[in-house]
Amino acid sequence: MAYPRSLSDLINCFKKLPGIGEKSAERMALSLLDLSEEQVEMFSTAMLTSKNNLHTCPECGHITDKELCDICSDENRNHNVICILEDYKSVFAFEKAGNFNGVYHVLNGLISPIDDVNPEDINIASLISRVESLENPELIIALKSTIEGETTTLYLKKIFENKNVDISRLSYGIPMGTEIDYLDEITLDRALSDRKKISE
Amino acid sequence: MAYPRSLSDLINCFKKLPGIGEKSAERMALSLLDLSEEQVEMFSTAMLTSKNNLHTCPECGHITDKELCDICSDENRNHNVICILEDYKSVFAFEKAGNFNGVYHVLNGLISPIDDVNPEDINIASLISRVESLENPELIIALKSTIEGETTTLYLKKIFENKNVDISRLSYGIPMGTEIDYLDEITLDRALSDRKKISE
Secondary structure (H helix, E strand, C coil): CCCCHHHHHHHHHHCCCCCCCHHHHHHHHHHHHHCCHHHHHHHHHHHHHHHHHCEECCCCCCEECCCCCCCCCCCCCCCCEEEEECCHHHHHHHHHHCCCCCEEEECCCCCEHHHCECHHHCCCHHHHHHHHCCCCCEEEECCCCCHHHHHHHHHHHHHHCCCCCEEEECCCCCCCCCCHHHCCHHHHHHHHHCCCCCCC | CCCCHHHHHHHHHHCCCCCCCHHHHHHHHHHHHHCCHHHHHHHHHHHHHHHHHCEECCCCCCEECCCCCCCCCCCCCCCCEEEEECCHHHHHHHHHHCCCCCEEEECCCCCEHHHCECHHHCCCHHHHHHHHCCCCCEEEECCCCCHHHHHHHHHHHHHHCCCCCEEEECCCCCCCCCCHHHCCHHHHHHHHHCCCCCCC
């Protein structure tokens, strides 16, 4: 079926977004036409502005439209505690949870020899110099539990272990609210071996 | 959690699309940032182009970026058979099914006294003059089976019934592939009363 050219172009653009197939892309493109001219213009501009204005914070690697990101420039946060993350999306996830008052360091990748991603390809050098400038640094490694995540975690541990840095990683275990019988064995094994004493 | 301003603007735009909640809008906006600058520019331009270039076909009311829509300007189609639809989205649905070789007439609404939508508010006048210009017109009414759809269907039938126009509407019944026991009673009643002899 032939959509008008400009419409099929738009549908193809929507299909580039994650989880959007043919059908959803069509529905979105068609409903975009139902928006007012001003709304479509705003949408179109917001896309360009986001893409062009957002850049990497030189301190932590998070995305920002300011010179320094909101988190790095916030003096109420504890700049001695650095949470190490794979990407900026994880920063948003942490900030949504809302209980962390330290700062972040975005690696922008994980060490993966198989994909030829080495320590110098991700933001580790900047992390080292950042940690060196602190007096009592604490590092919290919050990387996923894949081979790449584990490799990177171990690499970071090795770098910082003899440098008077307090270093930890997130706990693994049962996600909140999950049925035990639906859990995969590896998570269950991990939750078992990492079990904690029940405090009063 | 504070997203950078330009990003939260973009997220709000995505939320205007149907079926897109907070979470999906965030995911889409963030993944848009992963596209290349050219791709984002293309996307942004495609939005504006679609909105600005697409207009209503003066003949049938479908959307098009040409003077006359592809369907109305196609001489291989039977211009004596007009399928009457509520909106241009239905045209795309019919064209996808691909078995109809006539042309369309988009009413752009349905008669609904309760919402103060009267016959003169939808594209009925243009349909009448269109039908009058044909020699052996056949009308196929393909409107949904709501009160508004039925009202509009009856209204159209009344207008054309004494004018030597062959007029029909789509059959109601069981959707293909549906389990009988899941069907609502009204559809089932309808399918029963509209039952057809089994031909060889």
